[in-house]
Amino acid sequence: MPEITYREAVRDAMSEAMRRDGDVFIMGEDIAEMGGSMGVTQGMLQEFGPERVRNTPISEMAIVGAGVGAAMAGMRPIVEIMYQDFTTLAMEQLVNQAAKHRYMSGGQLKVPLTVRTQGGAGWSPGAQHAQQLEAWFVHVPGLKVVFPSTPEDVRGLLFRSIYDDNPVVFFEHRTLYGIKGEVPAEIEPIELGQGRIHREGEDVTVVATGRLVHEALAAAADAEKDGISVEVFDPRTLLPLDEEGLVSSVKKTNRCVVAHEAIVRMGFGAEVAALVQERAFDYLDAPVERVGARFSPLPFAPVMEAYVIPHEEDVLAAIKRTVGRNGNG
Amino acid sequence: MPEITYREAVRDAMSEAMRRDGDVFIMGEDIAEMGGSMGVTQGMLQEFGPERVRNTPISEMAIVGAGVGAAMAGMRPIVEIMYQDFTTLAMEQLVNQAAKHRYMSGGQLKVPLTVRTQGGAGWSPGAQHAQQLEAWFVHVPGLKVVFPSTPEDVRGLLFRSIYDDNPVVFFEHRTLYGIKGEVPAEIEPIELGQGRIHREGEDVTVVATGRLVHEALAAAADAEKDGISVEVFDPRTLLPLDEEGLVSSVKKTNRCVVAHEAIVRMGFGAEVAALVQERAFDYLDAPVERVGARFSPLPFAPVMEAYVIPHEEDVLAAIKRTVGRNGNG
Amino acid sequence: MATAEKTSKGLSPDTLKEFLREMLLIRRFEEKVEERFRAGELPGFLHVAIGQEAVAVGVCRALEDDDIIASTHRAHGHTLAKGTHPNALMAELYGKVEGCSRGYGGSMHLYDVENGNMGANAVVGGGLPAIVGAALAYKLRGEPRVALAFFGDGATNIGTFHEALNLAQLWKVPAVFVCENNHYAESTPAHQQLPIEDLTKRAEAFGMTAMTVDGQDVEVVYRTALEATSHAREGRGPVFLLAETFRLTGHYIGDPQVYRPKEEIRELRRTQDPLDRLRATLDVPDDEWDAMEREIAELVDGSVEFAKNGTDPEPQDALKNIYAE
Amino acid sequence: MATAEKTSKGLSPDTLKEFLREMLLIRRFEEKVEERFRAGELPGFLHVAIGQEAVAVGVCRALEDDDIIASTHRAHGHTLAKGTHPNALMAELYGKVEGCSRGYGGSMHLYDVENGNMGANAVVGGGLPAIVGAALAYKLRGEPRVALAFFGDGATNIGTFHEALNLAQLWKVPAVFVCENNHYAESTPAHQQLPIEDLTKRAEAFGMTAMTVDGQDVEVVYRTALEATSHAREGRGPVFLLAETFRLTGHYIGDPQVYRPKEEIRELRRTQDPLDRLRATLDVPDDEWDAMEREIAELVDGSVEFAKNGTDPEPQDALKNIYAE
Numbered sequence A, B: 001m002p003e004i005t006y007r008e009a010v011r012d013a014m015s016e017a018m019r020r021d022g023d024v025f026i027m028g029e030d031i032a033e034m035g036g037s038m039g040v041t042q043g044m045l046q047e048f049g050p051e052r053v054r055n056t057p058i059s060e061m062a063i064v065g066a067g068v069g070a071a072m073a074g075m076r077p078i079v080e081i082m083y084q085d086f087t088t089l090a091m092e093q094l095v096n097q098a099a100k101h102r103y104m105s106g107g108q109l110k111v112p113l114t115v116r117t118q119g120g121a122g123w124s125p126g127a128q129h130a131q132q133l134e135a136w137f138v139h140v141p142g143l144k145v146v147f148p149s150t151p152e153d154v155r156g157l158l159f160r161s162i163y164d165d166n167p168v169v170f171f172e173h174r175t176l177y178g179i180k181g182e183v184p185a186e187i188e189p190i191e192l193g194q195g196r197i198h199r200e201g202e203d204v205t206v207v208a209t210g211r212l213v214h215e216a217l218a219a220a221a222d223a224e225k226d227g228i229s230v231e232v233f234d235p236r237t238l239l240p241l242d243e244e245g246l247v248s249s250v251k252k253t254n255r256c257v258v259a260h261e262a263i264v265r266m267g268f269g270a271e272v273a274a275l276v277q278e279r280a281f282d283y284l285d286a287p288v289e290r291v292g293a294r295f296s297p298l299p300f301a302p303v304m305e306a307y308v309i310p311h312e313e314d315v316l317a318a319i320k321r322t323v324g325r326n327g328n329g
Numbered sequence C, D: 001m002a003t004a005e006k007t008s009k010g011l012s013p014d015t016l017k018e019f020l021r022e023m024l025l026i027r028r029f030e031e032k033v034e035e036r037f038r039a040g041e042l043p044g045f046l047h048v049a050i051g052q053e054a055v056a057v058g059v060c061r062a063l064e065d066d067d068i069i070a071s072t073h074r075a076h077g078h079t080l081a082k083g084t085h086p087n088a089l090m091a092e093l094y095g096k097v098e099g100c101s102r103g104y105g106g107s108m109h110l111y112d113v114e115n116g117n118m119g120a121n122a123v124v125g126g127g128l129p130a131i132v133g134a135a136l137a138y139k140l141r142g143e144p145r146v147a148l149a150f151f152g153d154g155a156t157n158i159g160t161f162h163e164a165l166n167l168a169q170l171w172k173v174p175a176v177f178v179c180e181n182n183h184y185a186e187s188t189p190a191h192q193q194l195p196i197e198d199l200t201k202r203a204e205a206f207g208m209t210a211m212t213v214d215g216q217d218v219e220v221v222y223r224t225a226l227e228a229t230s231h232a233r234e235g236r237g238p239v240f241l242l243a244e245t246f247r248l249t250g251h252y253i254g255d256p257q258v259y260r261p262k263e264e265i266r267e268l269r270r271t272q273d274p275l276d277r278l279r280a281t282l283d284v285p286d287d288e289w290d291a292m293e294r295e296i297a298e299l300v301d302g303s304v305e306f307a308k309n310g311t312d313p314e315p316q317d318a319l320k321n322i323y324a325e
Ligand SMILES: Cc1ncc(C[n+]2csc(CCOP(=O)(O)OP(=O)(O)O)c2C)c(N)n1
Pocket: B029, B058, B060, B082, B086, B089, C073, C074, C122, C123, C124, C125, C151, C152, C153, C154, C155, C156, C158, C182, C184, C185, C186, C247, C251
């Protein structure tokens, strides 16, 4: 199996879809000559030309909305929002339009739109360039929400998302673009709504997304040294959510930690904790522990930033807290 | 004690602040001659004049942002967003600007801005005029989030919010404007972060917000007939949250239902459930039950709408489910 | 709707009578809606287009069958003019399965995809970017179709409008932006929301071709709209079409219009009723007019009948149509 | 900064030398920032204003002490020109407590409220509405103050810009909108983002007074900015001030500028360097220039020293300043 980076995996999925299918095209700020502010679309202008690799003005609302319209007219547009923080400018189109046209029309329309965006702290971008806002979108019926953590997943899920007939908000993590991983020689689409067990374990399930999958895997390896067996479950898509996979893992381990980079309060972990206690109440030997950013905007100074966002140690500490607790309290 | 409507209570709080304090003024669409699309600001133009009761163009982003700037320049603006659904147009200013200026400036600035908005279904406004989006804002450090359910609370909390030195997003519920309730003769500000026990009970705590407080009270009265004693707790402010009050109520009753009109998935109830199981795990005799809207945009046809949003019966059913469950599973 | 008359200079009296009939249908339909709303039969809230019929008809008549429109909260007129049967529209207002949005949408969310109505939008400006995107799709695929958005004067204040027009012009997509300037945004008159008088300046900010018409003269609207759509269709770029018109009723049904002098409405009804103006031009004899009225009354009454006899959705249908398979 | 020269027609050579000195400070500061970033000392990412010094200095010199500004991601020049000491600025870039934002903000979030800097904004257009609001506050309180926003050509495409300008003009608040047209938004040249050439049309869409200047000529910038701020201050409404300028470096430090011909940059550096132009006009002798260079080098080196010796915040300070008491 070839090894590629997360960045290349994103590019591959789009390029392959564009090669196969004239209806697929991409739009976004600085995605053409520059190849995207994260370098994701490098070379795509050269391969597909400016009509299908459309550099846009700084107009997040309109480009998402143009994606909605093109999708309703039968295309499969992919819109890039350079930083997740700027989805705040496109919420109207994402939430009131993309998510609802099918419903409001009583099923007459479909909106096969993919909106890619990225974010993630750890490099001192400050308060307006690294927020993790995926939780908002999970609250919106009509949208699908994907957040992959490995090259293989990002490629398979993005490819699948492009061909999904619904609007998908696709989150990439800035600090993962450089990581490498093996992928199948041919793109294998991954169905939305299927979690992935990265590592099996007996004592506790860590449900993690994005960068925190990697922190969780490191924490799991560390915990193993202390004789704690950790299962790491990455839902990969937050909406639809693989509830069965998630809940059955917790029913096996009887303990659950949920970890993401987003702020804990009202973050995706709240939904996981609520679901797990609803559906596995009798199995839980300890409360679901939540790991995530502290309740603060992202500060600039590296020492403060490191304090705000979660790391391996935080996952490990949560694992130990939950395992240290007596069963059936 | 005089009796006034929820609508009058909102107006009173603003008018009283404007009488006392020249720095307070209001801005919004159709709030002047028309008195607001919900009639909340009726008569205020006549009392305070067009400089302080500012009718605005349809520019949600700019009017919230103008509020941010006026607040930073020492005023205490109140901005009305006609429907909560249109906060989607102002997210950038609310989330990246209002919530973060103080922080990003290292404490040099403050943003004493109040953004009032309303929403709520039950009258077939359709998918873009009645969403309940309060959960999004609870995820945003730097904001405060208030959602009162009675005339007394709305008056005391709004008055307090206006004088808070932080940006407050203030949610009113459309279907509550007409309800009446007693209020103190003089406005008594209510501190943000203090819940209210509307009714004491022993068997289960229902944590409810907005319209659902009233549904919960009705359900509690019904449950009483079956010998179930229900405590109804209204947090009133979602951020900051009266965690102590909430958790100690659950520790007393050992069971919890959380109810709001917003969609269950990733709604505020997820945070409540997550918190309660974290902080009262050993006290819980049953999983925290969540009541809220089904996972769907709001449909137009009344029969479908009624099916989507939660009512008294749903709260009652949840109460019975939780009480029907054997303790300690 | 493509007919020979489109290219001719003067429209034949017969064609104009068809226009008159369509305008009368909208008028009587809206009046019936007001009546049924006041009778407590219609859920939600409603905005009628009384006074603006000539814009809807003139513009939609200039469209080809597979051109598409996006409309606003004030959508009944556009929807009828774009070819939706009054039955399907009325059934929607009653929340029935037979409605043009199957009961999911309601007055502010009218869709009829087969007839090229891609949706009315209850968010001011909300439909404009999608029109740019649809027009882009036509351009990319080389289809000679036009995507057209209706919106009001108030909508020219929202950022969405500016971003959408900019993008449309930059990419020279076949889009037409029809601004119905009825001089009010809800209760807000021009001087409280618009620091300029000539709204075409807002198109010039993007270098977009702009045209202005008397929106109460259906023939002029039709001719200018045809010019605009041809311009767009031929790849010469999008067009901003400004129609000066008047809202002869409240913003919504039941609006007491406290913000508006009573004489203003009276005077406008006297001088700016597009039906009166067309009828006078055509010099329609009373008996012909009465016949038209009777036919339309039947159609409109029939739509109420149809709607009332329609099927209520099952409650749990609410969970359908959220996602495409 | 209110001085007598403000009302005079021609600026004295001494005044212009002060301008030159400030521009040189910005230039050398930015070069130092590039150097320290490449040395791996500065966290985050950074945008320098090399080539645009005359706009920052000319505009800020025209402001009174208690006028305020809002800036952008490219904020170092504006911040220095508005009076922040290089030490406080450099310390911020190093994330120190002594920084102008106490280490909370960073390069894209520079604040110095005492000096009238209400904040740089990393969201394009994000700072404009607040400038309208601050100006509104001054107007309501009858204070003769001006609120001024800097932003780029790219920012004129975002809805926020249009909404903010519309509101400012409608309410005739004392605001000035300074558009630095450096002909690129990140990698995107004008023809990929702007369907018009003359950006003042975007102000005319709101009926706003517009002025255009050669942004590489500091004296002209200063004079025009003075006119603009006086206009606003005297209650004659907001002004859109368009400065044609050039970005003589990459968008961010390290930008390989693959999207831009190398000759373009070379040619611009040769003909459009605002420092060269002013120095030539003033005919500054070599020894005077060298002395100025030395003084500035000391100041800039000193700022690095100061920053490096600054205090790192405590990690848990991150939880301060989220809310006001
Ligand atoms: C973004 C947004 N803000 C506010 C509203 C509430 N609203 C509905 S219609 C309307 C006025 C629209 O005015 P205009 O665009 O002139 O259309 P008209 O009603 O005159 O047809 C307003 C403010 C809305 N629907 N959407």
